[in-house]
Amino acid sequence: MTDYTDLMDFVRETEALAQVAGRLGWDQETMMPDGATEQRAEEHGAMASVLHARRIDARIAGWLDKAVAEDAIGAAQVRHIRRSFERTAKVPAQLAAAIARETSRAHRIWAQARAEEDVAAFLPALDKVLALKREEAQAIAGDADPYDAMLDDYEPGATAAQLSVMFGAMRPRLVGLRDAIRGQGPAPLLQGSFPEAGQMALTRELALAFGYDLHNGRIDKAVHPFSSGSGLDVRITTRTNPTDPFNCFYSTIHEVGHACYEQNIDRAYLLTPLGSGVSMGVHESQSRIYENQLGRSRAFTGWLFGRMKDTFGDIGIATEDDFFACVNRVADGYIRTEADEVQYNLHVLLRFDLEQAMVSGDLATRDLEAAWNDRFQRDFGFAVDRPSNGVLQDVHWSEGLFGYFPTYSLGNVYAGCLHAALRAAVPDLDDDLARGDTLRATDWLRENVQQHGGLYQPREVITRAAGVAPSEGPLLDYLEQKFGAIYGV
Incomplete structure (x- = not known):
């Protein structure tokens, strides 16, 4: 020994x-x-x-x-x-x-x-x-393929060829759902004043509600929200917008998902290779299931509706159902991090294809902006209005994170599988979420995913927790059921 x-x-x-x-x-x-x-x-x-x-x-x-x-x-x-x-x-x-x-x-x-x-x-x-x-x-x-070497840094065992097949299967159903929703009336919008102090107070409450341990963490502001650290020091950031408090709240819940993964890893693994999340795809599965399947659920948004009225007064929304539709509003937009669940992965697929082309040499950086704008027009049906809404919106390429973007969509796929298993294990979960109580959900994720850290390979983590090998089907079924009900399609 x-x-x-x-x-x-x-x-x-x-x-x-x-x-x-x-x-x-x-x-x-x-x-x-x-x-x-x-x-x-x-x-x-x-x-x-x-x-x-x-x-x-x-x-x-x-x-x-x-x-x-x-x-x-x-x-x-x-x-x-x-x-x-x-x-x-x-x-x-x-x-x-x-x-x-x-x-x-x-x-x-x-x-x-x-x-x-x-x-x-x-x-x-x-x-x-x-x-x-x-x-x-x-x-x-x-x-071997240099891009696969980049991807393997964030998602060990994954290849661009495998992900291309998965993403190719996702694209038609996502576009079909998006196009069907576009034919319906718009969802309600928030109205009112949302001061920063109120946003930060409620964001702290949300972080605690989802199990974030502030004794071993802190919440700060940054231009691009992120989570940092592992073990006994795991920090998150968020951002505020005076007209859009959801940006603050759901960025926070998202980063709390990342942070709780790190905080809940078995302490015996502290400062060892097993003491961090096993991959960015598995990491993203935690942030996305916290943010979307739990945080944007009808049950939880009913609780959040009451807390927002308590904090800000009149917010221009009359009922919990209208608030649920408002939180899950499908709308045209430029920004990946602000995209609705239906269109988010389309933003990721654009980046996945462009960065592969840059790495292979098929796309010169001098042509990147034009390539981005052309692809965006084809995918979303409207033109990019300025670079900060287009090719300059993400920090990743400046930091050399080539191969990182596809793990966002892979995380969504993993989250879909985990959510189906969670609902089967806790069939009355909505009763808890309607009270703002996420404990049984986050305990299930801690027990089945988070505590293991790097003990298992990424796909094995999801397979063990979900009971089936990862596939895009559960995510797409969830999206079609949820947004079909909201928009009547």
Whole structure:
């Protein structure tokens, strides 16, 4: 056991340093002064160099050769460590540091370009990031598809070919449902004043209602809401809009889903490879089921309707049914993060196809805006009005997160499977949700998904919890039933 123990002691120190590196990113998004950009880029680069050196330390190979795991947990730890070591060893240290520096710089350039609606100002930075990420992916992939190597970083075992088949099956039913809804009357809209103080007070209440532990977390504001950290320090951010409180509330519930996954992992796995969510698809399944299947359900929105009236007074909605329709309003829009459940995945599919084309070299960054706008017009039937509503809206490419976007739709698919199993296990769940009580639902998710962390492979996590292999069917059935009832189609 000495080799296994030495290996785990070393890895725990590395994981602790990775958490420190993650805190640099949290600070950059929430509190860092604008003038610190260049210094922060060097800090990111330094931390990346330290972590890269530790992850390819020659001693790891020796420990892995000799380590004997006594149980399934130990075997899973070794599996994760071996995978990380083999992938990381293929990437030169200088390249890892360069990626960290350039993505830190590119993030700030993107933010300014987005604010100024200036795509051209961002493209040189994007070119640098894309070139570095291609080099990294090629080093990992060898003779295989570089894009699959990128995807595997976020969803181990998934391939672009597999996801293309799944997404291809989703698209016709999503478009058909969207087009049927477009022929119906619009849903009610909120009216009234929604001050930030009231939004933040209610968002804290919602976070607690969904099980977020503020003793080991905090809620801050950021331009792009996110969750950060794991174990005993898991932080979330949200944003407010004086005319659209749902942006705040459902961003919060979404990030709480991510955060609760991390907070509810077995504490025995703390600061080990099993101590974080197993993949971004599984992670997204938690945020989406919290936000949509639970948070936007008829039962829960009935409770939220009362709390909003208590907080803001008259909101221009007369009944719980009207409020339910308002929360689930299907409407044309540009922004992925604000899209309704019916159209959200169409936004993801657009990005999935474009980034594959960029990585393969079939799409030059100078042509990206035109390609985006043409595809958007075809998919949604109206034109992009400005870059911040189009190609500049997402942070991901500035941060080098190629291969990340498809995990959003995969997470929706996983959530559909989990929701069907949850409803079968707790058939009277709506009685709880109507009181704002999510405990039985979140306990089921903690027991069947969250506590396991990285113990199982991503698809295995969902299969064990749902009782069936992941497929798009349950999600599409749920969407057609829910929105068919709301819109009478």
